Amino acid sequence: MKTFEQLYIDGNWVTSQGDQTLEVINPATAEVYATVPSANKQDVELAIKAAKGAFDEWSAQPTEVRVAVINAIADGMQARKDELVEAIVGSMGCPISIAEDLQVQGSIDALRSFAVLAPEMDKQETFDSHIVVNEAVGVCVLINPWNYPLSQLMGKLGPALAAGCTVVVKPAEQTPLQDLILADIINQTTLPKGVFNLLTGVGSQIGEALCSHPDVDMVSFTGSTQAGIKVAQAAAPTVKRVCQELGGKSPFIIAPGADLNAAVRYGVEDVMLNSGQTCSALTRMLVPAAQLAEVEKVAKDVAAEWQPNDPMLEATNMGPLSSHLQQSRVLAYIEKGIGEGATLLCGGTSVANELIKGAYIAPTIFSNVSNDMTIAQEEIFGPVLCILPYDDIEQAIAIANDTPFGLASAVYAADNAAAIKIGRKLRAGQCYLQGAYFNSDAPFGGYKQSGNGREWGLDGLKEYTETKALLIDTEAK
Secondary structure (H helix, E strand, O other): OEEOOOEEEOOEEEOOOOOOEEEEEEOOOOEEEEEEEOOOHHHHHHHHHHHHHHHHHHHOOOHHHHHHHHHHHHHHHHHOHHHHHHHHHHHHOOOHHHHHHHHHHHHHHHHHHHHHHHHHHHOOEEOOOEEEEEEEOOEEEEEOOOOOHHHHHHHHHHHHHHHOOEEEEEOOOOOOHHHHHHHHHHHOOOOOOOOEEEOOOOHHHHHHHHHHOOOOOEEEEEOOHHHHHHHHHHHHHHOOEEEEEOOOOOEEEEOOOOOHHHHHHHHHHHHHHHHHOOOOOOOEEEEEHHHHHHHHHHHHHHHOOOOEOOOOOOOOOEOOOOOHHHHHHHHHHHHHHHHHOOEEEEOOOOOOHHHOOOOOOOOEEEEOOOOOOHHHHOOOOOOEEEEEEEOOHHHHHHHHHOOOEEOOOEEEOOOHHHHHHHHOOOOOOOOEEOOOOOOOOOOEOOEEOOEEOOEOHHHHHHOOEEEEEEEOOOOOO
8 A cells, every 4th residue: 555644835745734644545446545645724725825925936937947847847757657657547447558648648748738838928919009918827726637637637737837827736535646746756846846736635625725715816627517616606706717627418429421330439439438437528429310220239349349357457448437436326327327218238237246346337338318318418427328319410419419518529420521510510619520539739628517718728828827918108208
C-alpha cells in the first residue's frame, strides 16, 4: 500500500491542518491501494492565500518563462510516465493496455500544446480609438473528475499556467495519486512558490469553501450536472467566473447510406472505451428502423470483443468501473432498462465469478429503446449503449436533440458533406463526423445542462483571461 502524508501548498510539502485521511480503493480488487491526507477548510485558506500571493509576480512573467516552465513540467511527466500509468490503473481501473496512451501520453502532449499557445497572450488588437489586450483572470480553483484524472487536469492547468494564473487543484477523492506525483514533478521545476497548490480531500467537505472564497477569481469544474449546480451556487455570491464541463447523453446518428459495419463498430467501441466512463460517450445510437436487425447483430459482435478482466493484464481492454458505488449505480440503470421494456441484446447484471470482488460491469446493449425511457434520458456512465430506431433523418435529429444535455454528438453518413449537414443541426458543443476522435486542439464544452465555457485549444486558453480595453483620446498627444 502506498502512503502519502502531505499536501502541497506554497511550494512546500506540508502536513494538513486536520488529522483525517482518505483511502484510495483499487476497484479491481476492492483493496486499499493508497492513503492520502484529507484537507480541511484551514488548508483551503492557506492554499488560496499562497495562490493569491504568487499571482502578481507570476502573471507578470514574460511568455518565454511560462513556456519554459510548462515544457519542464511536461518533461518531468514524460520521465515519470510509468508511475503516472501505475497510479491511474491502480486507483481507477483503466487497463494498462490503454492507460499509457489514453490517460497519460495524451495528457503530456496536451500540456505541451498550451506552451505553444502561450504567446497568444502577447497579442493585442489596435484600433483608432482603443487597444484590446488579454490578461490572466487571477486565482483559479481546478476541480477534477476521476474518469480521466490526468487529462482533465491538463485541460485546466495548461491554459491557466499559459495565461499567467495561479491555481489550487482539488482532484477527485477516488483518484488523487497522479496529482501528487505531478506536484512532486512541479516541485523540481522553477515554477515560483504558490503558483501551484494541491489539496487532496472530499468535495463535500471543502468544495464549498473553495468555490465561495472571495479571493478566488475562477472555478473550473468537471463532473456531474448535479454537482455543477452546487458549484455554481457556491460561486454566485462573489460573482466569480465558473467554467463547467458536466454531464452528457450524446446521440450518434447513423444516417441512411452510411457504411453500417464501420459506423456501428465506431459507436460501440466509443461507449465501451474506459468502461463507458466518458462524459462525451455516444450512448444513444440512432439507426434507420429498416436496418435495426443488422445493426443489432454487428453491435453484439463488436461488444463481444470487449470483455472485462484484470486491468494489469496486457490483453485486457475493459477494466472495472471506478468504484463499487459507481457499479451499483450502473446496475440500477440496467435493471431500470429491463423494467422499462427495452430489449437486452447482451450484458446485463452478471459478471464472471472470478471478477466478483471488483467493480465490473459486462458490456451491455439495449435495443428498441424509446427516447422517453430513463436509460435514454439520464447519464449512466458505464458500458451501456442504447439503440434507438428512427423512420427518417428529420425524426433522428429531433430525437437526438430531445435531451437536457448537449455535450457531444456524432454523425456517420454516406459522405462528409451529408454528415456536416446533419451535424450542423445537432445542439451539442462537439460533433464527431465519419468516425472522428477527440482532438485536444478543438474547443470542448457543452450546450444546455452539459455546462458552460470551453476547454482545450485557443478557446480553452481564453477562459483563463480577462479582456481589457485601453481607450485612447485621439486628440490628445
